[in-house]
Amino acid sequence: MQQVEICFSPELIHLHELRGKIVVVVDIFRATSTMVAALANGITEIKTCSDLEECRSMASQDYLIAGERNGIKAEGFQLGNSPLAYLAGEYQDQKLAMTTTNGTLAISKSIGADEILIGAFPNLQATVSYIQSRQKDVLIHCAGWKGRFNLEDSLYAGALVKALEATHEAEDDGAIAMKSLYEKEGHDLKGFLSQASHAKRLQNHNIDSDIDFCLTLDLFSLVGKVENDSLIALYPN
Amino acid sequence: MQQVEICFSPELIHLHELRGKIVVVVDIFRATSTMVAALANGITEIKTCSDLEECRSMASQDYLIAGERNGIKAEGFQLGNSPLAYLAGEYQDQKLAMTTTNGTLAISKSIGADEILIGAFPNLQATVSYIQSRQKDVLIHCAGWKGRFNLEDSLYAGALVKALEATHEAEDDGAIAMKSLYEKEGHDLKGFLSQASHAKRLQNHNIDSDIDFCLTLDLFSLVGKVENDSLIALYPN
Numbered sequence: 001m002q003q004v005e006i007c008f009s010p011e012l013i014h015l016h017e018l019r020g021k022i023v024v025v026v027d028i029f030r031a032t033s034t035m036v037a038a039l040a041n042g043i044t045e046i047k048t049c050s051d052l053e054e055c056r057s058m059a060s061q062d063y064l065i066a067g068e069r070n071g072i073k074a075e076g077f078q079l080g081n082s083p084l085a086y087l088a089g090e091y092q093d094q095k096l097a098m099t100t101t102n103g104t105l106a107i108s109k110s111i112g113a114d115e116i117l118i119g120a121f122p123n124l125q126a127t128v129s130y131i132q133s134r135q136k137d138v139l140i141h142c143a144g145w146k147g148r149f150n151l152e153d154s155l156y157a158g159a160l161v162k163a164l165e166a167t168h169e170a171e172d173d174g175a176i177a178m179k180s181l182y183e184k185e186g187h188d189l190k191g192f193l194s195q196a197s198h199a200k201r202l203q204n205h206n207i208d209s210d211i212d213f214c215l216t217l218d219l220f221s222l223v224g225k226v227e228n229d230s231l232i233a234l235y236p237n
Numbered sequence: 238m239q240q241v242e243i244c245f246s247p248e249l250i251h252l253h254e255l256r257g258k259i260v261v262v263v264d265i266f267r268a269t270s271t272m273v274a275a276l277a278n279g280i281t282e283i284k285t286c287s288d289l290e291e292c293r294s295m296a297s298q299d300y301l302i303a304g305e306r307n308g309i310k311a312e313g314f315q316l317g318n319s320p321l322a323y324l325a326g327e328y329q330d331q332k333l334a335m336t337t338t339n340g341t342l343a344i345s346k347s348i349g350a351d352e353i354l355i356g357a358f359p360n361l362q363a364t365v366s367y368i369q370s371r372q373k374d375v376l377i378h379c380a381g382w383k384g385r386f387n388l389e390d391s392l393y394a395g396a397l398v399k400a401l402e403a404t405h406e407a408e409d410d411g412a413i414a415m416k417s418l419y420e421k422e423g424h425d426l427k428g429f430l431s432q433a434s435h436a437k438r439l440q441n442h443n444i445d446s447d448i449d450f451c452l453t454l455d456l457f458s459l460v461g462k463v464e465n466d467s468l469i470a471l472y473p474n
Binding site: 006008009011012015145146147148149150151154170172173174176177180181183184185192195196 | 243245246248249252382383384385386387388391407409410411413414417418420421422429432433
């Protein structure tokens, strides 16, 4: 049996071995959910940028640019961090450059892994199927919030540990804990998350419909994967 | 209402504000459980040492010395890290110097808090009563395991958040998550923890009876508190 473990913060990633593993980076509200929505709706490639300036400069190379800081669209950017902006399919066959508060950092700190995937509820089962075809250990890397444990990322991690249980054993205490928590709270994610600090922050930005999207399971059959510094969609089946 | 939050690892403590708060340091297997057992059985004062050499040197000042590394009694020490060693009351009115892998580090990294307590299941309710008499915010500082999230410390944290709910609101996502997990798994802590990596390590050292002790609620009515670099017992009632 393969193994699955969870890292709850990019500040703890140095305590985990990356080599040989599939790392699934998770930033549910909203970076990785938005990436999955974009790839499912015509975006061919996503470049993740570490800062706003790098991202802004990609406009000259025919990239759409999406930038967010502290949950709000950054000045001068075409797109913010709402997954809903992509759902009408307005951006067919375009490339996207994107930077976010926590998600981009978690991706860059996952370099060294055998494969890096992007996790979100709307493509959970597709990610599970892909992982189960690969026979590798899995490390779920939660982006967290400013270095701290974050409820929605951790619950996604628990959902993924649960969904992998036929092939992957919970290797560390974090995986055991979050699998159990998801078993208890997974039937009403939104209700449970409404207590969370992050949900309260998001409510301030009037993005209730974003939250609904980010918590919806299995809308898409694609897998988001980092290849040559860009994120692309795979369709395993 | 006051607030309660959880830090899952000493490596994340810099992300939390300590000032003005009661910090409860937790290292269930076994440092803080052993400290509580010692204070309840005649030890008058515990000096926590950052390394084995410092601890060993305390023998010349009439301290009993207890040292453990990676779960095993260190060479040349009178006591290891088993709480059971104190239960016969052999060490009445003696002072103890103690160093452990994770627990001592978490205490030293809690300096700056308004008050530092030691948390363990055998004195949970006493700790709750003391905190509720103080009207301060609480930060639960889990010692973890080599910097990583640890199941037994986190479950104690959840139990404490739950027990404080009349006076303290869960302030961060960690507190919300662990309160819920304790509600689900608290009725059979040993069964749930038997899945954990740490429990597997402890089984290798034949300390099943230590585990039983460490998971027993409310054997003692004392509070363990750091005062002037030493740990002492308070009896609030």
